[in-house]
Amino acid sequence: MAGRSWSIRWWLTILAAALAIPLLSLLAWLYFSQIQREEQEARATALRIARATAGRLREMHADGISLLQRIAARQIDGASCASLMAVIDFDVRDENLFLFDADGHFLCASESEVTLDTTLAESWIARELQANRLRPRVPAMGMLNGRWASILSLPVNRATLVLLQHPDTSASALAPDAMVTIIARDGTIVSRWPSAGSWAGRSIRGTYLLGISQRRREGIAEAVGVDGVSRQYGFTMLPELGWYIYAGIPTSSVMEEVRQTFVRGVGGGAIILIAIIIIATILSRAIERPVAALSRAAEGAAAGAYSQVAEEGPREIAQLANSFNTMLRRRLESERRLLEDERELKALSERMLLVQEEERTRIARELHDDLGQALTALKMDVGGLLAMTTPSASDEPLRTRITNTLDETVTAVQRISSELRPSTLDDLGLAAAIEAEAARFEQRTGIECELSLPDDPSREVESAAATAIYRIVQEALTNVSRHANASRVELRLRQRPGELLLEIRDDGRGITTAQLHDPFSLGLIGIRERAGLAGGSVRIEGIAGRGTIVSVRIPQASPA
Numbered sequence: 001m002a003g004r005s006w007s008i009r010w011w012l013t014i015l016a017a018a019l020a021i022p023l024l025s026l027l028a029w030l031y032f033s034q035i036q037r038e039e040q041e042a043r044a045t046a047l048r049i050a051r052a053t054a055g056r057l058r059e060m061h062a063d064g065i066s067l068l069q070r071i072a073a074r075q076i077d078g079a080s081c082a083s084l085m086a087v088i089d090f091d092v093r094d095e096n097l098f099l100f101d102a103d104g105h106f107l108c109a110s111e112s113e114v115t116l117d118t119t120l121a122e123s124w125i126a127r128e129l130q131a132n133r134l135r136p137r138v139p140a141m142g143m144l145n146g147r148w149a150s151i152l153s154l155p156v157n158r159a160t161l162v163l164l165q166h167p168d169t170s171a172s173a174l175a176p177d178a179m180v181t182i183i184a185r186d187g188t189i190v191s192r193w194p195s196a197g198s199w200a201g202r203s204i205r206g207t208y209l210l211g212i213s214q215r216r217r218e219g220i221a222e223a224v225g226v227d228g229v230s231r232q233y234g235f236t237m238l239p240e241l242g243w244y245i246y247a248g249i250p251t252s253s254v255m256e257e258v259r260q261t262f263v264r265g266v267g268g269g270a271i272i273l274i275a276i277i278i279i280a281t282i283l284s285r286a287i288e289r290p291v292a293a294l295s296r297a298a299e300g301a302a303a304g305a306y307s308q309v310a311e312e313g314p315r316e317i318a319q320l321a322n323s324f325n326t327m328l329r330r331r332l333e334s335e336r337r338l339l340e341d342e343r344e345l346k347a348l349s350e351r352m353l354l355v356q357e358e359e360r361t362r363i364a365r366e367l368h369d370d371l372g373q374a375l376t377a378l379k380m381d382v383g384g385l386l387a388m389t390t391p392s393a394s395d396e397p398l399r400t401r402i403t404n405t406l407d408e409t410v411t412a413v414q415r416i417s418s419e420l421r422p423s424t425l426d427d428l429g430l431a432a433a434i435e436a437e438a439a440r441f442e443q444r445t446g447i448e449c450e451l452s453l454p455d456d457p458s459r460e461v462e463s464a465a466a467t468a469i470y471r472i473v474q475e476a477l478t479n480v481s482r483h484a485n486a487s488r489v490e491l492r493l494r495q496r497p498g499e500l501l502l503e504i505r506d507d508g509r510g511i512t513t514a515q516l517h518d519p520f521s522l523g524l525i526g527i528r529e530r531a532g533l534a535g536g537s538v539r540i541e542g543i544a545g546r547g548t549i550v551s552v553r554i555p556q557a558s559p560a
Contacts, residue, residue, distance in 0.1 A: 043220035047234025049247035104129035484508025511542030
């Protein structure tokens with residue numbers, strides 16, 4: 001798996017992420033949950049403001065109608081206007097009563113002092129009356145000297161009573177930045193506060209907010225106002241006036257506190273995340289350092305360079321380092337014992353080969369000197385005996401068989417003696433011994449054997465090296481005859497300063513890798529052992545269908 005190649009630092013980073021992601025997810029969930037709660041609370045507050053505003057407007061309208069009806073009952077006209085108005089007790093800051101004739105001309109007012117407000121009010125009311133835009137008992141609203149004002153009219157005795165009122169436009173202590181808008185059924189804005197812009201008369205027909213208010217009398221929603229600002233709205237209806245009262249709280253002000261809380265939460269989360277990363281980095285370094293040391297020590301041990309590691313880091317890694325050091329000590333001890341055993345085995349093998357050669361030499365000498373001479377004498381005696389007797393026709397086959405048997409026995413003794421220890425090797429040297437062995441090989445197997453020997457056969461070769469080379473040649477030729485299925489063998493011997501080089505090449509089937517490493521291939525093992533005991537080396541390679549090459553290098557002392 002790809003994850004198995006990741007470093008400890010990566011795993012700790014993943015652990016840190018596994019801790020940080022739920023934390024950040026929790027912060028995000030809290031943030032969006034808080035947004036929803038704040039929006040719901042803002043909408044509920046806006047609805048309370050809309051209801052309160054509707055209640056105040058309803059009460060103001062009812063009080064105004066009642067007042068106009070009471071005054072109208074006194075049969076006021078132009079002559080009694082001033083005296084009647086003088087006894088009306090108004091808060092001149094919020095209310096004023098005007099009387100206009102049928103043509104819309106000002107007659108009198110409850111406020112006798114001429115002020116900017118009264119002058120502006122007279123002009124506004126006159127325009128509305130002359131344009132026939134005032135409907136009895138239906139309020140009209142507009143801006144008067146920077147304040148919203150409501151005018152309510154009632155016809156009386158060929159005149160018109162007009163009540164000027166300043167509604168309470170304070171939104172609510174719950175939301176100082178709330179915006180209140182009054183909209184008629186046809187979608188025309190009646191008034192809007194606390195904005196001082198000229199909103200009256202604008203139409204919002206076709207907007208989302210007007211659409212939902214026309215479907216139900218009261219509710220809440222989030223929408224973009226006529227000024228392009230997103231707000232949380234609450235709305236209700238004044239059916240007696242045909243007005244919709246909207247109260248909107250800017251979404252940005254609702255989000256501000258949540259945003260600040262979120263920023264603080266993100267800052268705290270970032271601090272925690274940084275702390276986690278720092279701790280993970282420190283832990284990763286504390287773990288990676290001893291683990292890396294263990295890794296380097298293991299690679300060195302694989303290459304044969306053993307070195308102890310410091311037992312440091314977390315307890316588990318320190319225990320691992322201790323176990324590793326113990327393993328190294330045991331391995332060093334095992335290798336030391338193995339080397340000793342190998343040296344002993346090599347010495348024993350060398351001694352066995354030496355004893356074997358000595359024993360072969362002794363047996364070959366005894367066969368040649370004792371048994372060979374005895375057989376030769378026996379052959380001569382038998383020949384003399386046969387010559388002294390008169391042969392008959394019936395005795396001739398026996399005489400021939402005896403003579404042939406003696407000849408074959410003498411030849412067999414000579415052959416066995418030569419195989420055990422060829423006298424040619426001791427008398428004529430290595431090259432002559434190899435030539436004789438190659439000739440016997442050709443005669444015995446029928447496989448052609450091509451030789452390439454040193455030009456100077458008189459150069460001396462150490463006895464041990466000569467014996468090793470000769471025995472390797474014997475074993476290699478035996479393997480060719482048994483396994484190679486070859487028709488031709490090339491044997492080359494080169495004598496260089498300080499070394500002997502032997503190469504035996506056949507054109508057989510080629511040795512396989514499995515055969516090269518077969519523990520039961522005693523012939524190959526014998527070749528390697530003899531070369532190794534002589535301090536040399538062997539390289540054997542096979543090419544399928546093209547044969548096998550045996551290359552041997554035996555060191556020897558250079559002549560003085």
